Amino acid sequence: MSASTDSSLIVEQMAAEDHVQQIELLTSTNDDYDGVVVEMDQPMDSTTFVIILRASISNWKQQGKKGVWIKLPIHLANLVEALIKEGFWYHHTETKYLMLVHWIADSANTIPANTTHLVGVGALVVNEKKEVLVVQENSGRFQGTGSWKYPTGLVDKGEDICVTAVREVKEETGVDSEFVEVLAFSQSHKSFFEKSDIFFVCLLRPLSFDIQIQQLEIEAAKWMPFDEYAAQPFMEKNEFLRYINEIYLAKIDGHYSGFTPVSTKSKFSNYQNSFLYLNVGGLKRCNSL
């Protein structure tokens, strides 16, 4: 899907001012909400681009289109200013592209929101001796404090929470594990510029025990008796971590149920399978209790 003077451009004959004019239009695909998506690719000077863009918008308006999305790869940064001047605004971005959008209908703008949250996981891996797998990090808030904490990390693009937890444990400590359940989660705001985060604390069962640390991020890792872990001085000031400790104790006493992932068709049936996290024991009418 390119947009230069090459053959990938749609060439349409349009009657204008008593003569037939050849106008090139941007190649676009339709979305499900009366919108069009243009994926720019070929280099173009901004003057030419504006002429083609205006003709394209006129054409989309005639078709009753409402929203126009333009995905601009980083090598076409020369076109950003022109798009802003034509009424587009920033919608979202990845490292290598910028998505701009413009509402061309007279009706109220129903452009969906950009993403708002980072998603993180904390992985509580406890062995049969009630020892917690803990690490000391090379950077971040806890660096140099001597505090031992459970492994944490961010969910990668497109990754399932239950996969992230197992991956982070393996990467940071070399330990294989299997996901048991989400014990609890928190939502925090302004954790990173104006962004929010959701942090899932997960319980995992270890499948191997030898530790091999990741040198880049991790200073040290070890199995630490739970009581010693929970008695560390920094816990005193950290209400969140004390809750998690209580939850773990209730869990091993058999009283606490978190949320377990089950694979389902997504809430919209045309999507691929996705995980629903729920209290499976509660659903089975406490069969497991």
Added chain:
Amino acid sequence: MSASTDSSLIVEQMAAEDHVQQIELLTSTNDDYDGVVVEMDQPMDSTTFVIILRASISNWKQQGKKGVWIKLPIHLANLVEALIKEGFWYHHTETKYLMLVHWIADSANTIPANTTHLVGVGALVVNEKKEVLVVQENSGRFQGTGSWKYPTGLVDKGEDICVTAVREVKEETGVDSEFVEVLAFSQSHKSFFEKSDIFFVCLLRPLSFDIQIQQLEIEAAKWMPFDEYAAQPFMEKNEFLRYINEIYLAKIDGHYSGFTPVSTKSKFSNYQNSFLYLNVGGLKRCNSL
């Protein structure tokens, strides 16, 4: 925090090539990770900008800085191309600004990720007669299908999930409600371009019963007997919604525990209070059962 030739620019004397030269530097603030943040404000031509930017980067490198964040409001879109040519890339965006970043150290890049997830809620509001508050929407997947569904919506920037659920119910139906718990959640991928979403299904208790619909988004709303709601034909193909129905039935039988929000100091003590969602009944050693 401006960056033009006005007095808000830092003017430093730097020795260069045997003569003293006056170099203007960009005004910046330090972050907690050896980075600097520049909030651009005043208009500037891109040639001048590049001269000042290069001098500033040289100065930051001498100070041992590693990451450079530049927040560019939409009216300074003329500077995007210059920044990309100088090695910056897109990090994140809001409607009215673009955040670019550049790693200027020799060490491995530790720039944090952009947000990856939209967060949505579904609000299951059930009254004492076991009637569910349901709506038909003016747009979206269920439009025109005659399907009755519970109110749903996206979490606004900086909004707590438990607040979103109550707000959406009020906006769509006029009904006041209070938050009870998160019954379950799902994570879906590629729900919107390359983005993922987390969708929390919440149970709410109604505090008022008269319905007043929001004309813009909602076609109709009513209280519907739960059995009739659960028997709608589209449920047959929707495994997700059938799980939620089973969860609700287990809930009213007293078997199911979801996650209730409790206000805590966030996991990092310098943050404001935030909500931790957990199985409060399980933590109280089933006192509530």
